[in-house]
Amino acid sequence: MRxxxxxxxxxxxxxxxxxxxxxxxxxxxxxxxxGLDILGITDHNSTRQCEVMKRVGxxxxxxxxxxxxxxxxxxxxxxxxFETTERLEAFEQIMENHLPDIKNDPEKFGYQxxxxxxxxxxxxPGKLLISAIDLSIEEVEKKVHEMGGIFIPAHIDRMRNGIIxxxxxxxxxxxxxxLEISPFTNHETMVEEYRYLxxxxxxQGSDAHYPDDIGxxxxxxxxxxxxxxxxxxxxAGLNGRKTELV
Amino acid sequence: MNVSDLVNDLGLVIYSGKKGLERAIKGGYASxxxxxxxxxxxxxxxxxTLQTHKNVxxxxxxxxxAAVILVKGNQPDEDTASHSDEEEVPILGTELNAFEITxxxxxxLKAHEIVQS
Numbered sequence: 293m294r295x296x297x298x299x300x301x302x303x304x305x306x307x308x309x310x311x312x313x314x315x316x317x318x319x320x321x322x323x324x325x326x327g328l329d330i331l332g333i334t335d336h337n338s339t340r341q342c343e344v345m346k347r348v349g350x351x352x353x354x355x356x357x358x359x360x361x362x363x364x365x366x367x368x369x370x371x372x373x374f375e376t377t378e379r380l381e382a383f384e385q386i387m388e389n390h391l392p393d394i395k396n397d398p399e400k401f402g403y404q405x406x407x408x409x410x411x412x413x414x415x416x417p418g419k420l421l422i423s424a425i426d427l428s429i430e431e432v433e434k435k436v437h438e439m440g441g442i443f444i445p446a447h448i449d450r451m452r453n454g455i456i457x458x459x460x461x462x463x464x465x466x467x468x469x470x471l472e473i474s475p476f477t478n479h480e481t482m483v484e485e486y487r488y489l490x491x492x493x494x495x496q497g498s499d500a501h502y503p504d505d506i507g508x509x510x511x512x513x514x515x516x517x518x519x520x521x522x523x524x525x526x527x528a529g530l531n532g533r534k535t536e537l538v
Numbered sequence: 539m540n541v542s543d544l545v546n547d548l549g550l551v552i553y554s555g556k557k558g559l560e561r562a563i564k565g566g567y568a569s570x571x572x573x574x575x576x577x578x579x580x581x582x583x584x585x586x587t588l589q590t591h592k593n594v595x596x597x598x599x600x601x602x603x604a605a606v607i608l609v610k611g612n613q614p615d616e617d618t619a620s621h622s623d624e625e626e627v628p629i630l631g632t633e634l635n636a637f638e639i640t641x642x643x644x645x646x647l648k649a650h651e652i653v654q655s
Contacts, residue, residue: 365590366589366591428590428591428615430615457572457573458571458572458573459572459573459591459593460572460573460593460596460597461576461593461596463591463592463593
């Protein structure tokens with residue numbers, strides 16, 4: 293097995309709260325500087341920056357895992373990743389259909405820009421992407437898994453939009469491929485506080501909104517290559533693949 | 539004052555947990571953050587929220603609350619309703635928003651000297 297360093301929670305300029313410096317080039321450059329191998333691109337309720345990220349990543353030797361940070365009806369943030377462009381686009385369509393019609397006010401929330409490799413703005417989605425979509429967390433989880441994706445409740449330790457704060461506890465019936473913790477805690481503290489979490493797989497992500505934040509924490513993946521199946525196996529702890537928090 | 543009195547007085551819809559309608563009301567709590575309710579709601583309170591997730595029924599039962607009132611016409615998810623039936627904690631509904639229904643519940647509880655102002 294080879295060791296790959298992964299930060300699976302990174303925003304781009306498409307997220308209104310993401311810095312304007314978070315262009316594909318700068319994100320990849322920062323990831324290289326931090327010694328990362330895999331980046332998860334997870335903007336709020338949109339996957340539209342993923343394809344350009346993937347192209348820049350391929351060129352610069354950073355593997356891009358295409359995904360999104362969904363805000364469910366309960367205002368729980370969840371990471372979702374998909375293997376193919378087709379599935380990513382199908383999920384994008386679902387989110388667009390369920391995003392409420394609230395306009396983004398760039399002055400208040402920040403700019404939402406889809407950019408190309410040279411940082412030229414291709415589009416600015418009109419709807420505010422950080423709103424909660426009108427699908428329950430169970431509905432989102434089910435759709436992600438129907439499409440062969442990976443489903444991970446984000447920053448579960450955080451009071452703002454973490455699953456434990458919003459829902460009191462993690463429903464035992466929710467199929468989580470892992471749970472993500474923020475840079476501000478660690479696995480030991482979480483399991484000590486919530487005993488029932490000890491059977492879950494954990495990852496730790498930066499939730500970077502600025503280039504310097506990328507890789508401030510990461511998760512180690514022991515896998516043969518960066519294929520989607522390998523990453524899934526590592527999260528399931530199968531066939532010698534595994535993950536490790538640092 | 540029990541839950542069915544409140545249902546009649548305020549014209550609330552009964553979605554589930556009918557067997558719990560005779561539960562006595564000892565106060566009220568309004569919050570949409572379920573961890574907050576777990577930490578701070580007290581036994582016998584009526585809980586006002588917009589959340590419809592099944593954890594609502596689980597927490598209402600865990601905290602031994604009198605009933606849950608869903609606001610703005612929100613309806614319980616299917617598994618939320620079935621859990622509330624099992625646990626016999628009624629889930630009620632209103633078209634009013636949280637501010638409006640909280641005011642009305644508060645006035646009722648005050649009139650019955652369940653809460654003091």
